[in-house]
Amino acid sequence: xxxxxxxxxxxxxxxxxxxxxxxxxxxxxxxxxxxxxxxxxxxxxxxxxxxxxxxxxxxxxxxxxxxxxxxxxxxxxxxxxxxxxxxxxxxxxxxxxxxxxxxxxxxxxxxxxxxxxxxxxxxxxxxxxxxxxxxxxxxxxxxxxxxxxxxxxxxxxxxxxxxxxxxxxxxxxxxxxxxxxxxxxxxxxxxxxxxxxxxxxxxxxxxxxxxxxxxxxxxxxxxxxxxxxxxxxxxxxxxxxxxxxxxxxxxxxxxxxxxxxxxxxx
Numbered sequence: 001x002x003x004x005x006x007x008x009x010x011x012x013x014x015x016x017x018x019x020x021x022x023x024x025x026x027x028x029x030x031x032x033x034x035x036x037x038x039x040x041x042x043x044x045x046x047x048x049x050x051x052x053x054x055x056x057x058x059x060x061x062x063x064x065x066x067x068x069x070x071x072x073x074x075x076x077x078x079x080x081x082x083x084x085x086x087x088x089x090x091x092x093x094x095x096x097x098x099x100x101x102x103x104x105x106x107x108x109x110x111x112x113x114x115x116x117x118x119x120x121x122x123x124x125x126x127x128x129x130x131x132x133x134x135x136x137x138x139x140x141x142x143x144x145x146x147x148x149x150x151x152x153x154x155x156x157x158x159x160x161x162x163x164x165x166x167x168x169x170x171x172x173x174x175x176x177x178x179x180x181x182x183x184x185x186x187x188x189x190x191x192x193x194x195x196x197x198x199x200x201x202x203x204x205x206x207x208x209x210x211x212x213x214x215x216x217x218x219x220x221x222x223x224x225x226x227x228x229x230x231x232x233x234x235x236x237x238x239x240x241x242x243x244x245x246x247x248x249x250x251x252x253x254x255x256x257x258x259x260x261x262x263x264x265x266x
Contacts, residue, residue, distance in 0.1 A: 013041030014242035018146075019091040021045045021084070023074050023133060024101030026053035027208075028200035029151065032230020033098055033237050038063055040238045045087040047072030047101070053205035074101045074129025084136040094140035096241040099130035099173070100151040104200075106166035119165050126169035127176070134180060142187040147241045150177050150192040151233070154256050157194065170194070174252045181250030189249040191240045196256020198228035223258030 020037045024030040025046030037044040043066045048054050054069035061067050070086045073079040103125050108114055156170035177192035199212035219226045239245050
């Protein structure tokens with residue numbers, strides 16, 4: 001009798017029967033993540049402040065009961081609670097949470113001119129929003145032995161001038177990830193993705209959708225030969241929420257086409 005381990009089977013739809021919440025899920029990287037969840041057989045609940053964009057997603061996807069939109073402001077506790085309650089009320093369970101919502105513009109100006117209100121606005125949306133969503137969804141995630149994926153940025157690890165507020169919030173997401181992975185395990189796995197350059201102009205609501213302007217140099221400067229796409233991040237989210245990543249938690253995975261590994265001298 002052979003003691004060799006058998007060849008494992010690979011599930012073509014690794015999220016079949018699972019319910020995943022995606023904040024900021026109506027446009028940009030969030031939309032790409034939501035579409036990958038649907039492609040992987042899961043049901044998705046997108047939360048977004050833009051009602052027009054959310055409704056456009058449901059119309060474009062034509063996914064029936066597998067897709068749901070809830071208006072969401074992650075910076076407001078009551079809105080987050082309503083978002084999670086709506087998902088549980090409709091589907092009866094939550095298997096995954098993707099904290100993607102955030103202020104996309106990293107440039108907040110010189111620190112000397114940065115107001116406390118603007119600093120707090122970045123914190124409330126990019127970091128406190130993830131905390132609120134994790135806190136509200138954790139009981140359901142524990143029951144389902146589910147997972148959380150936080151979307152940070154390579155700017156948590158490297159910077160341009162005048163990006164302190166954005167970088168601080170993304171660095172906070174990385175730290176929140178490993179702290180919560182220890183606290184929430186073994187029932188809930190918590191991981192983080194730090195995307196690099198991912199143009200999202202073509203992933204907006206119809207009224208704002210346009211083709212990104214990219215030069216051959218933009219593409220070629222990446223070791224993989226191209227800029228990122230929302231689907232690249234979505235595919236990684238699907239993996240991290242699937243059983244295939246059952247031994248992965250507390251990690252920050254950089255998805256930037258290799259850009260942050262290049263040595264560049266001025």
